[in-house]
Amino acid sequence: MERTLEKIEDELDKLQLDYINEEDDRRQMDIERKFDYLLDEATILDGVLRIAAGVTVNNWTRTE
Numbered sequence: 001m002e003r004t005l006e007k008i009e010d011e012l013d014k015l016q017l018d019y020i021n022e023e024d025d026r027r028q029m030d031i032e033r034k035f036d037y038l039l040d041e042a043t044i045l046d047g048v049l050r051i052a053a054g055v056t057v058n059n060w061t062r063t064e
Helices: 005-021 023-044
Strands: none
Touching: 005 023
8 A cells, every 4th residue: 555645754754854863874874775665656646856856854844
């Protein structure tokens, strides 16, 4: 079953917090990879090219 954009954005929010609170560089890289994967998944749902627009774990904000 396909996830909703809201569920993906919830996960992006959580990963961003995890990234901020993580001190280990390797673990931060893993979080960034998961984050980018979710950005791609969101793009498939709505066609918004977040990665191409420069969205990263550091500057992610949810738009309403």
